[in-house]
Amino acid sequence: GQNIDQPTEMTATEGAIVQINCTYQTSGFNGLFWYQQHAGEAPTFLSYNVLDGLEEKGRFSSFLSRSKGYSYLLLKELQMKDSASYLCAGAVLNTGFQKLVFGTGTRLLVSP
Amino acid sequence: DTAVSQTPKYLVTQMGNDKSIKCEQNLGHDTMYWYKQDSKKFLKIMFSYNNKELIINETVPNRFSPKSPDKAHLNLHINSLELGDSAVYFCASSQEISGISYNEQFFGPGTRLTVL
Numbered sequence: 001g002q003n004i005d006q007p008t009e010m011t012a013t014e015g016a017i018v019q020i021n022c023t024y025q026t027s028g029f030n031g032l033f034w035y036q037q038h039a040g041e042a043p044t045f046l047s048y049n050v051l052d053g054l055e056e057k058g059r060f061s062s063f064l065s066r067s068k069g070y071s072y073l074l075l076k077e078l079q080m081k082d083s084a085s086y087l088c089a090g091a092v093l094n095t096g097f098q099k100l101v102f103g104t105g106t107r108l109l110v111s112p
Numbered sequence: 113d114t115a116v117s118q119t120p121k122y123l124v125t126q127m128g129n130d131k132s133i134k135c136e137q138n139l140g141h142d143t144m145y146w147y148k149q150d151s152k153k154f155l156k157i158m159f160s161y162n163n164k165e166l167i168i169n170e171t172v173p174n175r176f177s178p179k180s181p182d183k184a185h186l187n188l189h190i191n192s193l194e195l196g197d198s199a200v201y202f203c204a205s206s207q208e209i210s211g212i213s214y215n216e217q218f219f220g221p222g223t224r225l226t227v228l
């Protein structure tokens with residue numbers, strides 16, 4: 001089966017750093033995606049990791065450890081606009097094509 | 113320019129009715145998807161088409177029937193709507209190169225379906 005776990009909710013203050021963890025158990029694993037979804041809007045792509053290590057993109061970084069089935073999304077210098085849900089998704093190869101298996105999302109609330 | 117568009121944005125209907133949602137992408141992608149996001153915000157894949165061919169069909173009631181007239185369009189028809197079908201339905205597209213890792217999916221704005 002496919003299983004993606006992440007915390008349901010987190011809170012942080014403006015200017016701080018927050019780390020959102022994700023653990024996964026998937027067969028046919030082909031990488032780990034992070035998406036951001038603001039309330040009432042579509043998910044938008046943040047990052048993709050297929051090899052172990054850290055990928056940095058501005059204020060956001062994502063880390064993957066394939067051996068541990070673990071990823072995290074790190075958000076620095078938090079801004080109010082970062083209040084959103086963050087979706088961890090495992091990319092799974094299925095009969096030669098890829099599908100995304102999403103976790104339930106972590107709702108992040110940034111307060112002043 | 114809208115990359116992935118869906119119509120309608122909102123759909124309110126009675127139980128037992130039949131309805132359709134349409135999706136179009138102008139990104140030149142060859143793979144399109146339908147996802148369902150329930151009230152707990154859990155996003156789950158339903159179907160995927162690659163070049164008009166069905167490639168992923170998750171465990172979905174056969175009241176749901178996708179159709180892809182060409183690779184830029186993917187529609188979803190739902191028969192005999194039930195209360196549990198109330199959700200937000202997202203269309204997405206990606207450029208799938210068979211077996212190649214990186215294929216970010218671009219999502220449409222969603223269709224909020226409410227069944228009364």
